[in-house]
Amino acid sequence: MEANVNESGFRGLDKSLRIQKITDTAAELFHRKGYRSTTLDDVSKELGITKAALYHYVSSKEKLLSRIYIQALENIFRNTDKIAGKDLPPDVRLRLIIQNHIKGIIIQSISMFSVFFTEENQLPDKEFRKIQQEKKKYTRIVETIIEEGISQGLFRKSDPKLQAFAIIGMCNWVYKWYKPGPGSYTPEQIADYFTSLLERGYLKGDVEEVPDVPELSEGGREKAGSRKEGYQRLRVKCEELSKLVDEMEKHG
Numbered sequence: 001m002e003a004n005v006n007e008s009g010f011r012g013l014d015k016s017l018r019i020q021k022i023t024d025t026a027a028e029l030f031h032r033k034g035y036r037s038t039t040l041d042d043v044s045k046e047l048g049i050t051k052a053a054l055y056h057y058v059s060s061k062e063k064l065l066s067r068i069y070i071q072a073l074e075n076i077f078r079n080t081d082k083i084a085g086k087d088l089p090p091d092v093r094l095r096l097i098i099q100n101h102i103k104g105i106i107i108q109s110i111s112m113f114s115v116f117f118t119e120e121n122q123l124p125d126k127e128f129r130k131i132q133q134e135k136k137k138y139t140r141i142v143e144t145i146i147e148e149g150i151s152q153g154l155f156r157k158s159d160p161k162l163q164a165f166a167i168i169g170m171c172n173w174v175y176k177w178y179k180p181g182p183g184s185y186t187p188e189q190i191a192d193y194f195t196s197l198l199e200r201g202y203l204k205g206d207v208e209e210v211p212d213v214p215e216l217s218e219g220g221r222e223k224a225g226s227r228k229e230g231y232q233r234l235r236v237k238c239e240e241l242s243k244l245v246d247e248m249e250k251h252g
Helices: 007-011 015-033 040-047 051-055 061-084 090-118 125-151 160-172 187-202 227-251
Strands: none
Touching (some): 015 040, 040 061, 061 125, 090 160, 090 187
């Protein structure tokens, strides 16, 4: 649907489509101008309706922000729960999760997830805590698949939680640089490349094993292994990822 519909056109939409239109428009404005700098007047003008008409659907800017987060969470879990529950090997499910995260979640709703990742501190405490719980739930889904892959001998031995954080973080970061348009990478190209890159990190093969995370004694000292060596490996991986992001931004 096009932006700036007039009021009669807006009223001609089904109620669910009106609410969706309001949510999408607010997300775009919050993304473009920032939450604090955007007013409900801005939203109503962008929609081509009166502020009074807007108040019929949303009572405050805070409520509108909460609605964006609710919609974002619905987008996150819509396919994720289905994929996680499929009777497929863990490597296939994780590949589907990664591709869905990039194509079906982030790239499909760049404005919404830009707001999701940057404006959560503007939420009331109750909603903020809910968002953190849902983020943990999503991380746990990825972590569980990784645990299954390790136990079945498909994935290299690693810390499942850190591996989940790394995968989710890399996928999330797409919102910062992706710009659709002529000459840019397609969502399919990005998803396929990122999946391939990540699989080199967790699938068993001829690549170097990811080092175990050292256990800590009561005093906080490592029981075994070298933290310095771990940091060195992490630094190399970060440099590789930084080069990849720089290259992506040139074509974004």
